[in-house]
Amino acid sequence: MKTKILFILIAAFGCAGTLSSCTKLDEEVYSEVLPSKFTPTEKDLPTILAPTYASLRTVMCGWQGYFDLQEEAADCIITPVRPNGWDDAGTYRRMHQHAWTTQEWQPYNTWINAFATITKTNTILSQIDAGTLQLGDIKAGVVAELRAVRAFGYYLLLDNHGNVPIITKVDPDDKTLPKQNTRAEVYAFVVKELNEIMPSLSEDAKTTYGRLNKWGVKALLAKIYLNSEVYVGTAEYAKCIKEANDIIASGKYRLDNNYSDVFTYTNQNSAEIIFAIPYDEIYGVGNQIHMKTLDPLSQGVYQMTAQPWGGNCAVPQFIKTYDPEDSRLKDSWIQGPQSNPLTGQVLITYVNSVPGMGGLDGIVAPSNAGFRIGKFVIKQKATSNLDNDFPFLRYGDVLMMKAEALLRTGDPDGAASLVTQVRQRAFKSNASKATISGADLLKGSIYQYGLQAPDGTISASNGGADIKYGRFLDELGWEFAAEAHRRQDLIRFGIYETKQWFNHSPKSPTRSLFPIPQDEIAKNPNLKQNPGY
Amino acid sequence: MTLTKNHMNNTIKRYLSLLMLCLIYQVSAAQSNLNIKGKVRDAMDNTPLIGVSVKEKGTANGTLADNNGNYNLKVSRTDATLIVTYIGYTQLEVPVNGRQEINILLQPESKGLNEVVVVGYGTQKRGEVTSSIATVKAEDFTKGTVRDAGQLIQGKVAGLRITTPSGDPTGGTQINLRGLNSLNGTSEPLILIDGIPGSLNTVAPEDIEAIDVLKDGSAAAIYGTRATGGVILITTRKNPVGSKSTIEYTNYVNIQKIVKKPEMLTADDYRRLISQGVKYTDYGGNTNWLDEILQNPVSQNHNLSLFGGNSTTNFSGSVNYRDWEGIFLKTGQKRLTVRAALNHSMFDDKLKTNITVINRSITSSQGGADGYAYRQAIIRNPTDNIYNDKGKWQERDIYFYDNPLSRINEATNDARLRETRINGSLDYRPIKDLSIKLLASNIQTNNLYGSSTTFEHVNTTKSKLNGTASRSTTAATENLVELTTNYTKSIGHHNFSILGGYSWQDAVNENFYAYNFDFPTDAYSYNNLQTGAALKEGKADMTSNKNKWQLAGFFSRLTYNWNEKYLFMASIRREGSSKFGTNYHWGSFPAASVGWRVSKEDFMKAVPEISDLKLRAGYGVTGTIASDPYNSQTSYKYDYAEGAYIDGKWVPGFVPARNFNPDLRWERKTEYNAGIDFGLFKNRITGSLDYYTRTVDDLLYNFAVPTPPFLTGNMLLNAGTMKNSGFEALINVKAVDTKLIKWNSSITFSTNKNKLVNLSNDKFDVTIDFINAGYTGEPIQTYTHRVKVGGPIGQFFVLKSVGVDDNGKWLVESKDGKVIPISQSSDDDRQYYGNGIPKYLLGWNNTFKIKNFDFEVNVRGAFGHDVLNMQRMYYENPVNKAYNALKTAYDPKYGKTLNSDLVYVSDYIEKADYVKIDNVTLGYTFSDKLIKGIRNLRIYVSALNLFTITKYKGLDPEAVSYTGDFSFAPGIENRDTYPTTRTFTAGLNVSF
Incomplete structure (x- = not known):
């Protein structure tokens, strides 16, 4: 009997697992893909390529992202304290007053997401190198495109952080920490990369929408050459003109008939966009510009499924520079009474006056203070994510870059004809106003630079008349308002750290570069902080 | 007390009849040739003991003492030995020696060192x-x-x-x-x-x-x-071996009251302030929003326990049903727990088997009464009306501002949680000192949730979603198999035992979730998800997931003592988890401890006041597993968040699931503990004192890693060391111990010191100096705590407010100790200010027995800590006229009227020492002769969370979270916390 029981026990124990399985601790994976279950082929290319572009959505419109970084540090857009908040521990005030810390999220987010793009492209490039990703005939094109995307990431860092590590490989076994490079080295790297890959890039404008093709890379190069003096102290206007001319001569792009066609929720059909960051309310979420800018009451105006947060708006001084007949004023900014389309009831009236950035001085901007960003046309029943793609490089920009290069190299009339070409669609009601002369472009700015008091008066005004090519800067403001251009333009025109606007006073020339994020320095002691921080 | 509230449903009745069937099983007496009778009494007070088990040693033959303590047993041999057992008393062996009448005195088991x-x-x-x-x-x-x-x-x-x-x-x-x-x-x-x-x-x-x-x-x-x-x-609870059949029924009914309401401005206050020029809007009504969302909950609880069987086969079972209501409208929970255990012993008690089934089903059917609705009731304009002139919910177009009643009444949130646990064991004792035990268990959990909002909910009236609905379900299976062998032997004064065992555990978790909106009707609630349009348009989510983990262990323990005087224990467990990297599946966890029972030494006889004294010391290593599986796994995922618009269509991105770390391993805690157990004056005073230090190494931390070269800025790594040390005391005193009056008092005291020794990332040789933790919520949006390496966990990190200037702005202390306006301060001026973890915890429990009355008072306290009063931070400030504020918002602060944005300053961090009279119970036990057949009848009334003595100005200093997300940010009384309640209970215990 006893032996029988013993057998039962042994049998029961046996059921619990044979000697090998009772210590088997391999993980069974159900909702993830193991590398052993995945052999990539050409047809997997889109899903492999996609992540490198995906982080650009976060770069641009992510919370406290690149858009905020470029606009809130400049003279067109502010986020004042509102009745429903928007102090957020003073971060918007610091952005406006150039008092950001080394831990500020706006510059850090651009760092994180630019490097995410870089690391993702490096990962795939390393796989192609190692042969784990076999691509056959298309290999050269794919490698060129990946290098273009990586260079784009480095362009963002070149412009904003300057002295960053250049990394071109991913090796999980390599535990050495990246070394820092100088801004000049980063500049040389980006220019070399973009020029090297040029022959292998696609020239097709249609199927490469949302990706970097040859024309996108040329436009990017033009931009880098235009700012070359800022980056490395050497002007490269001739090279800028050459790249612009190539794009113009290709005939692949043209100005859209209507300014709003470039920014509307169906702007994937635009003839003007050269490189867009595509957004989608379902698949490519992240364009929440309307959520941040609209007052909650505007929900009813667009019958939105989400209640907007009511934060940023235009700087009143900037709005005052517009010619009232410039249709871009209405196309770019939501203003005046806003009504419910079903009942006609006026829900809120946006006015062009903002008492101040507010915060600890107790000033609170009323809900309706300031014009709102309306450039990215909000469709009825919009969700919290817009369908509108963000044009990063467009034909209008190419024309204006060429114009500026001409202006700066002594051809104001050549510049003026290009500027006039861009202005024409903005003055359809009064075509004569579209035309501008070379002499006009040599004038100063009409922006009334100076500090604004809570009552709207501009004290200590130092104006804009003294700004060299100030009028051209104004043209850039009107054409590219709320396109994340403004910080770079102010730096190039030399007023970023010399002029006052709204509640901003010049801080220090070193503020033209953002700090290396303190958290990254803590994680990688090879990194040294930028001067002035 | 009536039983009419006993809504026993059909399920209970079914279980009951099943259990009653089992009751028919009767005790069968064995044949014998010597008839013994006698009475069993308590050796202390001579009262007869009812239901005592009297067994003949080495046989299954046994009986139970009757209501007067009398027993009657036929034994087979005149030299038999009786084994007398009774719960709470020391087992006694009585040689029969041919006697026919044996009266037995049982010694109550002393609660001290013999339990x-x-x-x-x-x-x-x-x-x-x-x-x-x-x-x-x-x-x-x-x-x-x-x-x-x-x-x-x-x-x-x-x-x-x-x-x-x-x-x-x-x-x-x-x-x-x-x-x-x-x-x-x-x-x-x-x-x-x-x-x-x-x-x-x-x-x-x-x-x-x-x-x-x-x-x-x-x-x-x-x-x-x-x-x-x-x-x-x-x-x-087990069936005491050989006890007679018993049925116990207990029930109670309770009511709850909110402990403290935030004192918000009323409609009258609004009108008075408007007349003084404050820019509030008067909507003409008068609504106390908080009262509108509260109800007077009545809850009930019923428990029926059954015990029965004989010395070889017995069972115990219970049916527990509770129906609890919450103080918010439409909140409550119903719970049915059924447990049945069947024990059988065979082959002269050599093989014991057990099968236990526990079945739980929990149903809650709630509206939308969550923390957000509570916040809405607090901040809503008291002059506003519940309904508009069309009889619909009055809504306003204000940011984060919804009618709390529409949120509560127009939402459905149902949950049905079901768990079935089946476990069985075989305990085989082939020889007297050896036991081989196999334990196996299977636990199945199936949860089903459904929620929806109607067309009258703000989801539709404001956000135009046309009704929302979701369903989700989770299923989990967990298996456990354990085989243990235990050998116990005494040779002379040498007593030892050896335990060896193997344990296997695995678990599978699965879930599914679907959400939809844009419905043609709201009549379906969540029961017709397919009629919504949003999911088809790709606007609503649907998710599913499955994971699994395994844990295997081998363990062993040796105990040895000499004459119960010198004591020794050593153990080891070798354990492996699938959650760790292949290189680190297995870890070893040793322990050892020693004890010296000083009171057994001869020299202690000279000190009769000390009835018991033991010194002990121990060392042990334990581990902590990462919470989630797959953290060390190299794997990929498809993700639309990483997707892009490629070749004219949106495709998901193929990306690594995480920064790979195949080196992930256990956290290891090493602990030293030294203690004293003592009993004084014949164990009238007993207690324990303990001192410990514990060091946790290889702390798992989501460490910041540099980007580049890493893709994401964080990675789960073993990095860092934390130390805790503390002292604990427990003292029991039989303060009064007479026949008429008994008073037992026990005190617990503890203190703990915590220190984060370091947080360093050995992978890159990088050390972090501090971690910020906690979150104020919108619109202040900043962190609340900082854990500094070398410092304790729980420190608030805040601008220290020292006054208010003439403009109503806060004055704070700068990092140089100067007083500056808050507008000139920066994050660098923040300082450590108080700690959310109590330094001292105290418990004081008293029971009194006076004749048939029993009276119990439990007092608890926590001292030396601070709490961030978030309601004051958000509502004791009149800045936002769209939202209601506390009445105190208009009180002067530092003699000035506050005119400031909402900010996080130290003014809102308060000393939170408290003493809570937590539980007061008064019971009366009826004499057992009162009603025939009833063995025990007790009624009682009780109050829970009765009274709190504290200077803290918030609602309840104990309403703070210190686990999960708040591990590093303890001591925040969140503004949205479901308020604590005071509970008054009346109950009945009866056994047959």
């Missing part, structure tokens, strides 16, 4: 225990309304902090032992119900016999990687 203590995989006598183990028996449990097993022992175990942070009827208790011991893993204790992992509410509180808490590492190490937060062993 039986449950240890890992076995039991020990208290006197032989060499580790820090606390035991609370049923008679010492908190009486009245208790949520779960945790509340039963609240304030009764030194070093175990148990709080009930919210009044939510679906909520439970919060528990922490000896400080925070993990950064990323859980600090929650391992809870075993009769050896099988479960939770504090796996069994009904009424069904629990005793709760043992393994506090130190030397006791817990046998459970290896799950034991860093301590081990709580719950022993369910």
Whole structure:
């Protein structure tokens, strides 16, 4: 009997697992893909390529992202304290007053997401190198495109952080920490990369929408050459003109008939966009510009499924520079009474006056203070994510870059004809106003630079008349308002750290570069902080 | 007290009839040739003992003493030995020696060093225990309304902090032992119900016999990687061997009142302020929004326990039904827990078998009464009306501002949680000293949720979603198999035991969720998800997921003592988890402890005042597992968030699931514990003192890694060391011990010191200096705490407010100690200000017995800590005229009127020392002769969370969370916390 029981026990124990399985601790994976279950082929290319572009959505419109970084540090857009908040521990005030810390999220987010793009492209490039990703005939094109995307990431860092590590490989076994490079080295790297890959890039404008093709890379190069003096102290206007001319001569792009066609929720059909960051309310979420800018009451105006947060708006001084007949004023900014389309009831009236950035001085901007960003046309029943793609490089920009290069190299009339070409669609009601002369472009700015008091008066005004090519800067403001251009333009025109606007006073020339994020320095002691921080 | 409230549903009736059937099983007497009779009495007070088991040794032959303590047993031999057992009394063996009448006196088991203590995989006598183990028996449990097993022992175990942070009827208790011991893993204790992992509410509180808490590492190490937060062993009620059939019924009914309401401005206050020029809007009404969302809850609880059988086969079972309501409208929970255990012994008790089934089903059917609705009731304009002139909910177009009643009434949130636990054991004793035990269990959990909002909910009236609905379901299966062998032997004065065992655990979790909106009607609620349009348009979500983990362990323990005087224990567990990298699957967790029972030494006879004295010391290593599986796995995922618009269509991106770390391994906690157990004056005063230090190495932390070269800025790494040390004391005093009056008083005291020794990333040789933690919420949006390496966890990090200037702006202290306006301050001026973790915890429990009355008072306190009063931070400031404010918002601050934005300053951090008179119970036990057939009848009234003495100005200083997301940010009384309640209970216990 006893032996029988013993057998039962042994049998029961046996059921619990044979000697090998009772210590088997391999993980069974159900909702993830193991590398052993995945052999990539050409047809997997889109899903492999996609992540490198995906982080650009976060770069641009992510919370406290690149858009905020470029606009809130400049003279067109502010986020004042509102009745429903928007102090957020003073971060918007610091952005406006150039008092950001080394831990500020706006510059850090651009760092994180630019490097995410870089690391993702490096990962795939390393796989192609190692042969784990076999691509056959298309290999050269794919490698060129990946290098273009990586260079784009480095362009963002070149412009904003300057002295960053250049990394071109991913090796999980390599535990050495990246070394820092100088801004000049980063500049040389980006220019070399973009020029090297040029022959292998696609020239097709249609199927490469949302990706970097040859024309996108040329436009990017033009931009880098235009700012070359800022980056490395050497002007490269001739090279800028050459790249612009190539794009113009290709005939692949043209100005859209209507300014709003470039920014509307169906702007994937635009003839003007050269490189867009595509957004989608379902698949490519992240364009929440309307959520941040609209007052909650505007929900009813667009019958939105989400209640907007009511934060940023235009700087009143900037709005005052517009010619009232410039249709871009209405196309770019939501203003005046806003009504419910079903009942006609006026829900809120946006006015062009903002008492101040507010915060600890107790000033609170009323809900309706300031014009709102309306450039990215909000469709009825919009969700919290817009369908509108963000044009990063467009034909209008190419024309204006060429114009500026001409202006700066002594051809104001050549510049003026290009500027006039861009202005024409903005003055359809009064075509004569579209035309501008070379002499006009040599004038100063009409922006009334100076500090604004809570009552709207501009004290200590130092104006804009003294700004060299100030009028051209104004043209850039009107054409590219709320396109994340403004910080770079102010730096190039030399007023970023010399002029006052709204509640901003010049801080220090070193503020033209953002700090290396303190958290990254803590994680990688090879990194040294930028001067002035 | 009436039983009319007893809405026993059909399910209960079915279970009842099943159990009643079992009752028919009768005790069968064995044949014998010597008839013995006698009476069994309590040796202390000579009262007859009812139901005592009297057995003939070595046979199945036995009987029970009757209502007068008399027994009658036929034995087979004149030299037989009687074994007399009774719960709470020391077992006695009585040689018959041919006698025919044997009167027996049983010694009550002294609660001190003789009580039986449950240890890992076995039991020990208290006197032989060499580790820090606390035991609370049923008679010492908190009486009245208790949520779960945790509340039963609240304030009764030194070093175990148990709080009930919210009044939510679906909520439970919060528990922490000896400080925070993990950064990323859980600090929650391992809870075993009769050896099988479960939770504090796996069994009904009424069904629990005793709760043992393994506090130190030397006791817990046998459970290896799950034991860093301590081990709580719950022993369910068993049928005392050979006891006669018993039915017990207990019930109670309670009402709850909100402890304290925030004092918001009323409509009259609004109008008075408007007349003074304050820019409030007067909508013409008069509504007390908070009162509108509150109800007067009546809750009830019924428990029926049955015990029966004979000395070879017996069963115990219970049916527990509770229907609890919450103080918010439409909140409540119904719970049915059924447990049945069947024991059978065969082959002269050589083989014992057990099968236990526990079935739980929890149903809650709530509206939208969540923390957000509560906030809306607090901030809503009191001059506004509930309904507009069309009879619809009055809504306003203000940011984050909804009618709380529409949120509550137009939303449905149903949950149905079901758990079935089946476990069985075989215990085979081939020879007297050897036991081989096989334990197997299977736990199945199936939860189903549904929620929806109607067309009158703001989701539709404001956000145009046209009705929303979702369903989700989770299913989990957990298996456990354990084989243990235990050999116990005494040779002369040498007593030893050896335990060896193997344990296997695996678990599979699966879930599914679907959400939809844009419905043609709201009549379907969540029962016709396919009619919504949003999912088809790609606007709504649908998700599913499955994961699995395994845990295997081998363990062994050796105990040895010489004459119960010199005690020694050593154990080891070797354990492997699938959650770790292949290089680190396995870890070893050793422990050792020694004890010296000084009172057994001859020289102690000279000190008769000391009836018991034991010194003990222990060392043990335990581990902590990462919470989630796959953290060390190299794997990829398809993700639309990483997708892009490629070749004219949106495709998902193929990306690594995480930064790969195949080196992930256990957190290791090493603990030293030294203690004294003592009994004075014939054990009239007993107690334990313990001192411990615990060091956790290889802390799992989501460490910041540089980007580049890493893709994401964080990676789960083993990095860092944390230390806790503390002192604990438990003292029981039989203050008055006469026949007429008894007063027992027990005091628990504990203190703990915590320090984050370092946080360094050996992978890159980088050390972090501090971690910011906690979050104020919108619109202040900043962190609240900072944990600095070298400092304790729980420190607030805040601008220290020192005054208010003439403009109503805060004045704060700068980092140089100067007073500056807050507008000139920066993050660098923040300073450490107070700590959310109490330095001292105190429990004081008293029971009085005066004749048939019993009276119990439990007092708890926590001292030396601070709480961030978030309601004051958000509502004691009149800045936002769109929202209501506390009445105190218009009181001068530092003699000035505040005119400031909402900010996080130290003014809102308050000293939060408190003493809580938590439980007061008065009971009366009727004499057993009152009604024939009734063995025991007791009625009682009880008040829970009765009274709090504190200077803290918030609602309840204990309503703070210190687990999960708040591990590093303890001591925040969140503005949205479901308010705590005061509970008044009337109940009845009866047994037949």
